Amino acid sequence: MNTQMESGKPNSVRSVLVRALVVGVLLLLVRFAYVVTIAGESCKLSDFCFLSPPENLDLVVSGATAAAANAVRSTVPSPPRRGEGKDWIEAVRFYGSVFRDLVSEGFLSRASRALCIESGSGQDVFALKEIGVADSVGVSKKASRPLVISGRPHRLPFGDETFDFVFSGGGRFDKLPRPLDAAAEIARTLKPEGFAVFHVRANDTYSFDSFIDLFNCCQPVRSRDFAGLNTSFPKIREIVLKKVSDFSILSHSVKNSGGDSENSCFVSESKRKLVRDAEPLIVDEPLKPWITLKRNIKNVKYLPSMVDINFKNRYVYVDVGARSYGSSIVSWFRKQYPKQNKTFEVYAIEADEHFHEEYKSKKRVTLLPYAAWVKNETLSFEIYRDPGQKSEDKGRGMGRIQPVQSSSDGEVAKIEGFDFAEWLKNTVSEKDFVVMKMDVEGTEFDLIPRLFETGAICLIDELFLECHYNRWQRCCPGERTSKYEKTYGQCLDLFTSLRQSGVLVHQWW
Ligand SMILES: *[C@@H]1O[C@H](CO)[C@@H](O)[C@H](O)[C@H]1NC(C)=O
Ligand SMILES: *[C@@H]1O[C@H](CO)[C@@H](O)[C@H](O)[C@H]1NC(C)=O
Ligand SMILES: *[C@@H]1O[C@H](CO)[C@@H](O)[C@H](O)[C@H]1NC(C)=O
Numbered sequence: 001m002n003t004q005m006e007s008g009k010p011n012s013v014r015s016v017l018v019r020a021l022v023v024g025v026l027l028l029l030v031r032f033a034y035v036v037t038i039a040g041e042s043c044k045l046s047d048f049c050f051l052s053p054p055e056n057l058d059l060v061v062s063g064a065t066a067a068a069a070n071a072v073r074s075t076v077p078s079p080p081r082r083g084e085g086k087d088w089i090e091a092v093r094f095y096g097s098v099f100r101d102l103v104s105e106g107f108l109s110r111a112s113r114a115l116c117i118e119s120g121s122g123q124d125v126f127a128l129k130e131i132g133v134a135d136s137v138g139v140s141k142k143a144s145r146p147l148v149i150s151g152r153p154h155r156l157p158f159g160d161e162t163f164d165f166v167f168s169g170g171g172r173f174d175k176l177p178r179p180l181d182a183a184a185e186i187a188r189t190l191k192p193e194g195f196a197v198f199h200v201r202a203n204d205t206y207s208f209d210s211f212i213d214l215f216n217c218c219q220p221v222r223s224r225d226f227a228g229l230n231t232s233f234p235k236i237r238e239i240v241l242k243k244v245s246d247f248s249i250l251s252h253s254v255k256n257s258g259g260d261s262e263n264s265c266f267v268s269e270s271k272r273k274l275v276r277d278a279e280p281l282i283v284d285e286p287l288k289p290w291i292t293l294k295r296n297i298k299n300v301k302y303l304p305s306m307v308d309i310n311f312k313n314r315y316v317y318v319d320v321g322a323r324s325y326g327s328s329i330v331s332w333f334r335k336q337y338p339k340q341n342k343t344f345e346v347y348a349i350e351a352d353e354h355f356h357e358e359y360k361s362k363k364r365v366t367l368l369p370y371a372a373w374v375k376n377e378t379l380s381f382e383i384y385r386d387p388g389q390k391s392e393d394k395g396r397g398m399g400r401i402q403p404v405q406s407s408s409d410g411e412v413a414k415i416e417g418f419d420f421a422e423w424l425k426n427t428v429s430e431k432d433f434v435v436m437k438m439d440v441e442g443t444e445f446d447l448i449p450r451l452f453e454t455g456a457i458c459l460i461d462e463l464f465l466e467c468h469y470n471r472w473q474r475c476c477p478g479e480r481t482s483k484y485e486k487t488y489g490q491c492l493d494l495f496t497s498l499r500q501s502g503v504l505v506h507q508w509w
């Protein structure tokens with residue numbers, strides 16, 4: 001009894017299953033017969049098929065004509081890697097719509113030879129082929145054949161004037177370690193009248209201007225912003241550049257030629273706005289400058305906290321009057337200055353030989369053991385010892401330097417001075433990001449005018465300047481230091497004129 005009932009149940013379940021299966025198979029067969037005979041085609045990708053390609057591929061090419069789809073399929077080595085399938089397809093769709101827009105605007109056509117740099121696994125190349133730009137290829141550090149071959153943006157493995165269209169997506173141009181070299185390579189491989197299109201993060205005018213300045217070859221044609229595909233790149237700025245045949249006519253390569261004896265350099269409106277947005281200058285002379293000026297560092301609006309500093313060729317910090325390695329280079333610049341993960345080259349300018357020894361063991365710091373001056377000549381200076389400071393190191397400093405004179409009262413030493421403005425012009429260019437700290441015991445009243453006169457001032461992106469004046473003394477209330485002649489008013493004038501000329505200068509201590 002029991003065994004019969006137990007065996008009877010599974011039997012009836014089985015027969016139901018079998019019937020369902022038969023019906024299902026019949027339905028499938030009818031559908032297949034319809035597709036093949038009525039629709040009259042061999043299994044179109046957008047239709048239901050028994051021999052369908054991997055589903056994700058199907059999604060990508062749905063909507064394309066059968067011919068185009070087959071063309072695409074034949075170029076695809078394998079379906080996207082497991083796990084990234086959905087992202088891959090979404091990225092291809094996204095790039096597809098981007099490229100269709102570029103086609104409709106005339107920057108790209110099916111006949112274009114196209115290159116995608118830093119293409120990764122080649123979603124952008126795939127999208128190009130999908131819309132019919134058959135002659136397209138990507139380069140990336142790691143090849144992903146056949147869409148992407150191995151190649152670095154600063155050394156593209158192609159001949160001159162090869163491409164009609166170069167694309168750089170995903171904000172990857174922002175992260176290139178050598179953007180200027182990459183820009184030169186794009187210029188080289190692009191045909192005259194060809195277009196280069198970038199998706200970058202340059203959302204402020206300063207970084208937009210720096211970006212444009214990287215390309216001597218090309219003229220900006222248009223720029224627009226739109227929402228990105230994902231959170232890793234939420235807001236995209238799309239910039240279209242056109243390669244011109246005659247580079248010399250480009251205004252932006254001429255405007256920054258910076259530093260003829262003309263004393264004029266181009267200051268963009270974006271830079272002027274940054275200067276206006278900087279922390280206000282301290283207008284009234286502080287009664288306790290040793291407190292006020294030190295505290296002011298908290299108010300400083302650093303340039304890299306206001307703008308994106310990608311798109312510069314090199315990153316350079318010049319410490320004029322560096323003193324010991326630990327004083328401003330380490331305690332302030334290395335630890336506190338916001339560097340946006342850039343590696344800075346450091347130049348320490350320090351004439352006092354007392355500090356020279358420790359620099360010998362420091363890597364990535366170049367010591368110039370001379371005094372920053374307005375020309376190459378031998379100078380004399382007083383060894384100054386601050387009576388209020390016990391420590392030899394802290395109290396030690398060079399007095400104001402001056403050309404060698406015969407009379408010498410007090411402790412005087414000789415030192416080699418060099419033409420600082422000329423050195424700066426030979427060392428950095430306007431495509432570099434240059435931060436400078438200057439603490440030169442009153443010599444700023446000679447150096448700053450010389451920087452203006454030579455145009456070298458235009459090379460400095462951000463300046464931290466200690467202005468030396470007859471300040472109130474901490475040691476002795478009611479007494480001013482006799483070390484410097486200038487007044488606070490003269491210092492304020494110096495800062496004001498720098499800012500009016502478009503130099504982002506901060507009051508330093
Ligand atoms: C994010 O979007 C970009 C396109 O702007 C694409 O290249 C990238 O692969 C996407 N990243 C992820 C993690 O999906
Ligand atoms: C630009 O983007 C950065 C993040 O990438 C953001 O911190 C900054 O506020 C943006 N600036 C503007 C002006 O939108
Ligand atoms: C700097 O790099 C670190 C780790 O590599 C990263 O977490 C951080 O977001 C980066 N910062 C900027 C401003 O790019």
Ligand SMILES: *[C@@H]1O[C@H](CO)[C@@H](O)[C@H](O)[C@H]1NC(C)=O
Nearest residue numbers: 375376377418419422423426
């Ligand atoms: C000053 O000295 C530097 C370094 O020795 C040299 O390169 C430069 O040409 C000199 N300038 C002048 C005007 O003599």
